[in-house]
Amino acid sequence: MDHSEIDYTQLRFSDPPRARPYVVVNMVMSADGQTVVDGTERGLGSALDQRLMRELRVHFDVVMNGAATFRASGTSARLNDPALEHWRLERGLPPSPVAAVLTRSGNLPPQRRFFTDRSFEAIVYLSSAAPDGVREELESRGRPVLIVPEGEEASVALRHIQAELGARRVLVEGGASLNGELIRQGLVDEYFLTLAPRIAGGDASTAAFTWPGPPTRSGIKQLELIHALPAQSGELFLRYRLQRAAPAD
Ligand SMILES: NC(=O)c1ccc[n+]([C@@H]2O[C@H](COP(=O)([O-])OP(=O)(O)OC[C@H]3O[C@@H](n4cnc5c(N)ncnc54)[C@H](OP(=O)(O)O)[C@@H]3O)[C@@H](O)[C@H]2O)c1
Numbered sequence: 501m502d503h504s505e506i507d508y509t510q511l512r513f514s515d516p517p518r519a520r521p522y523v524v525v526n527m528v529m530s531a532d533g534q535t536v537v538d539g540t541e542r543g544l545g546s547a548l549d550q551r552l553m554r555e556l557r558v559h560f561d562v563v564m565n566g567a568a569t570f571r572a573s574g575t576s577a578r579l580n581d582p583a584l585e586h587w588r589l590e591r592g593l594p595p596s597p598v599a600a601v602l603t604r605s606g607n608l609p610p611q612r613r614f615f616t617d618r619s620f621e622a623i624v625y626l627s628s629a630a631p632d633g634v635r636e637e638l639e640s641r642g643r644p645v646l647i648v649p650e651g652e653e654a655s656v657a658l659r660h661i662q663a664e665l666g667a668r669r670v671l672v673e674g675g676a677s678l679n680g681e682l683i684r685q686g687l688v689d690e691y692f693l694t695l696a697p698r699i700a701g702g703d704a705s706t707a708a709f710t711w712p713g714p715p716t717r718s719g720i721k722q723l724e725l726i727h728a729l730p731a732q733s734g735e736l737f738l739r740y741r742l743q744r745a746a747p748a749d
Contacts, residue, residue, distance in 0.1 A: 506548070506552060506729050506731060506737060507555065508552045508555035508556045508558075508559075509555050509558055509559075509584070509587055511556070511559060513559060513669060513690075514689070515668075516662070516668050516669065517689075519659065519662075520655070520658045520659060520662055520687065521561070521562070521658060521661055521662045521667050521668055521669055521670045522668060522669045522670070522689050522690075523658065523669075523670050523672060523682060523687055523688050523689050523690075524556075524560070524669065524670070524671050524672065524688075524689060524690040524691070524692060525671075525672045525673075525674075525679050525682070525683070525688055525690070525691045525692065525708075525709075526553060526556055526671060526672070526673055526674075526691075526692040526693075527541075527673075527674055527676075527679070527691075527692070527693055527694070527708040528541055528544045528545040528549055528553075528693075528694040528696060529544065529693060529694070529695060529696065529708055530544055530696050530698045530699060530700040531695060531696065531697060531698060531699055532699045532700060532701065533705070533707060533708075534700035534701075534702065534704075534705075534706050535674070535675070535676060535706045535707065535708050536572075536675075536704075536706035537700050539572055540572045540573045541573065541674070542573070544694075544696045544698065544700070545694055545696060545735070546696070546733040546735060547733075548731055548733045548735065549694045549696070549733070549735060549737075552694070552737060553673075554579050554580060554581055554584055555584065556671065556692060557577065557579055557584075557596075557597055557671060558579065558584050558587050558588055559669060559671075560597045560669045560670060560671040561593075561597055561598060561661075561665065561666070561667035561668055561669055561670070562577075562597055562598045562599075562600050562661050562665065562667045562669075562670045562671070563575075563576075563577040563597045563598070563599055563600070563670075563671045563672075563673055564599075564600040564601070564602065564657075564670055564671070564672045564673070564678070565599075565600075565601050565602075565672075565673055565674060565675070565678070566601070566602055566603075566674065566675050566677055566678030567601055567602065567603035567604075567605065567607065567608060568675055568677070569673070569674050569675040569678075570601045570603070570608055570609075570612065570614065571607065571608070571609060572675075574612045574613055574614065575599050575600075575601045575612070575614045575622075576599055576613045576614060576617070576620065577596045577597040577598060577599040577620045577621075577622070578596050578613075578617070578619065578620055579595070579596055594620075594621070595619075595620075596619065596620035596621075597620070597671070598620070598621040598622060598623060598665060598667070599614055599620055599621070599622040599623075600622070600623050600624075600625060600657070600661065600670075601614065601622075601623075601624055601625065602625045602627075602648075602653060602654060602657055602678060603624065603625070603626055603627065603630070604626075604627040604629050604630060604650075604653070605630065605631075605634075606624075606626055606630045606631070606634030606635070606637070606638055608624065608638065610641055614643070615641045615642070615643060622643045623643065623644050623645075623646060623665075624638055624643055624644070624645045624646070625646050625648050625653060625656075625657040625660070626638065626645050626646065626647055626648065627647075627648060627649075627650050627653045628647050628648065628649050628650045629650040630647075635647060646660055648660070654678070654681055654682055654685065654687060655685060655687060658670065658687060672688075674708075676706065676707055676708055676709055676710040677710050677711070679708060679709045679710075680709040680710045680711040681711065683709055683721055683742070684711055684719075688742055689741065689742055690726070690739065690740060690741050690742065691723065691738075691739075691740045691742070692737075692738065692739050692740075693708065693737075693738040693739075693740070694735055694736075694737055694738070695735065695736040695737075695738060696734075696735055697733075697734030697735060709721075721742060721743075722742075722743040723740035723741065723742060723743060724740060724741045724742075724743050725738070725739075725740055726739040726740060726741055727739045
């Protein structure tokens, strides 16, 4: 398939469930299953992957990251493309989604665009387990900080996003531990995966979804393929829906 034939602005999504927004995870991975190279995702995806990542964002009210991704790569919901911003404005949406980050430590470098660029809205979800004074320090940087109860941070953040920000869809752009936590709690509806034609190797395993303990058969989440789009870049653009029923043995 020619690059120009893949256009993620044309995608359609189901309605959100009643009690939370519709949640979609998007990741890029090497053909040997690595999502981190030299500490970030950079070098895995092509220019086409970057374009499709931005096109996917147009459908979402909020783009969310875990704090380790924030520290490694930054968290920004910008589209970096006037045509895509126009696409949203025409549909009565703000030019960029809201950027959201989830953190327990509150260790979020202040020089990141999230704090310095006011062209998009942003919110910090801070665990109630955070050390004293962290909330005040983060608030002093001019972004709202919402305390979310320890152990329920992700689900409470999603409920807040739906109820208070009026969001229908959340795009989670990693990393693996936030992805893993969400999928284990049944809070993921779809998974977009760019399979890059590259072997990253190394002796670290950086899967796209992680949680404590070894992988087990009982822990497997079953996916249903929605699309598989090969591109001339050698990438395969995959879209899955999470199956709700228990998998067969
Ligand atoms: N290939 C890709 O598509 C892709 C995409 C995104 C990221 N990445 C890479 O993935 C790496 C980071 O992934 P990661 O798995 O190490 O980390 P991550 O999921 O990005 O972030 C984990 C951190 O998020 C916070 N967090 C997660 N769940 C939370 C909860 N329930 N309540 C409060 N805070 C919570 C905690 O922050 P604190 O530590 O602050 O407490 C936790 O340490 C980076 O190297 C990044 O570049 C790759």
